[in-house]
Amino acid sequence: MDFVLIFQKGFFAAIAALGFAAVGNPSPAAFRYAPLLAFFGNVIRFSLMQYAEVNIAVASFFAAIFIGFMAVGFAFYARYPIEVFAFPALLPMIPGQYAYRSLLAMIRFIETSSTQMQEQYLPMIISNAITALLTMFALGVGVAIPLFIFYKTSFRMTRGEAK
Numbered sequence: 001m002d003f004v005l006i007f008q009k010g011f012f013a014a015i016a017a018l019g020f021a022a023v024g025n026p027s028p029a030a031f032r033y034a035p036l037l038a039f040f041g042n043v044i045r046f047s048l049m050q051y052a053e054v055n056i057a058v059a060s061f062f063a064a065i066f067i068g069f070m071a072v073g074f075a076f077y078a079r080y081p082i083e084v085f086a087f088p089a090l091l092p093m094i095p096g097q098y099a100y101r102s103l104l105a106m107i108r109f110i111e112t113s114s115t116q117m118q119e120q121y122l123p124m125i126i127s128n129a130i131t132a133l134l135t136m137f138a139l140g141v142g143v144a145i146p147l148f149i150f151y152k153t154s155f156r157m158t159r160g161e162a163k
Helices: 003-023 028-051 056-078 082-093 096-111 115-149 151-157
Strands: none
Touching: 003 028, 003 082, 028 056, 028 082, 056 082, 056 115, 082 115, 096 115, 115 151
8 A cells, every 4th residue: 555645645635625615614613624524535535446446436435425424523513514524525526537538528529520530539428427427426425325314413513402
């Protein structure tokens, strides 16, 4: 295992989560917990992809579940909704590379008049678009599972009735 590479991926995800957290004028707690969630979520996803050879959608699903459950704990102590911590941590895991490749192949498909070239671009469009969509779906479903399980707890903890 290359711990430097794993740490590097997590570190840059934490910086990105910090930036995403700052966009919505959040509570100060979001600046403490969102980078931690992004760090560990991205480490989990990267490790599953590199060392367990899991595809990006499944790895993102498990990382999103982890982020969701950890956000529940952080929300309990900070007394803010789970979403304040979970969503900025998920944003660095959006598969922009696959979406970009799909759009680029679409543009090349449209620009070319050769049927043979169009036949080469079509599988690239479909493959990259499906990967991007399934990964984003996995992120959404993965973080929603803990949100649905702890919905009433989350509602109570932000209203001051918990503890």
